[in-house]
Amino acid sequence: MILKLLAIVVVLVLVYIVFFKKDREGVIKKNNEKKENIEDIMVECPSCGTYVSKKEGILSNGNYFCSAECLNNKAK
CATH class of the missing domain: 1.20.5 (Single alpha-helices involved in coiled-coils or other helix-helix interfaces)
Known part of the structure; x- marks a missing residue:
């Protein structure tokens, strides 16, 4: 049992x-x-004002850019 x-x-x-x-x-x-x-943290692109993820952004001189085109426009 x-x-x-x-x-x-x-x-x-x-x-x-x-x-x-x-x-x-x-x-x-x-x-x-x-x-x-x-x-994920979003930051503003200084060139065009678009918000981009820190992981996807391009870091240059302490700023995050949304694309290589914005990076080149800001550098000129």
Whole structure:
């Protein structure tokens, strides 16, 4: 009787781990990915006034430019 009860408990724990534990890990990963996208800082191009991401901008003399064309226009 006790072995049957113990076997049922073990099966229930395994079902919980297989079906519910992985779902929580996926939700945590999705939340972390969303936060990484939001943290990008936007700066204004001094040549044309367009806002560009710091990751995508071209850094020259402490200013971020949106394109090589704006960089060349400002240099002239």
